[in-house]
Amino acid sequence: MAAVWTVINVKPLKEYKLLLTFEHGTKKIFDMKPYLEYPMYKPLADVSVFNAVCTNGQTVVWSDDIDIAPETLFEKGVSCND
Known part of the structure; x- marks a missing residue:
């Protein structure tokens, strides 16, 4: 069973925000x-780099060098209805 904070989808939003969908359907904005x-x-300040965000099956990543802990995304994200 996947952890509650497994990110299955990510969409970049304006002002360096991410719309996240977690394994069990929870949606949050981070x-x-x-x-x-x-x-x-710091490289994410370039909007084109920021917008290249994707998931790796557990969390969000921008490259092999830039990622963030999925539990941070879940715990500090703000719940939304989409």
Whole structure:
């Protein structure tokens, strides 16, 4: 059984936000903007890089070097109805 925080779909939104769909149907919006100050996430300030987000079967990734813990996405994301 997959963990409750397994991300099955991600859609980039305006202002560095992500619309996330988790394994069990929960949808949340996660704001990446505060994370852009960290060196690991600085490349995401380029909107074309940010918009290249995808899932890897567990969490969201932008490249082999940039990802974020799925439990962070789940715990700090804001529930939405889509």
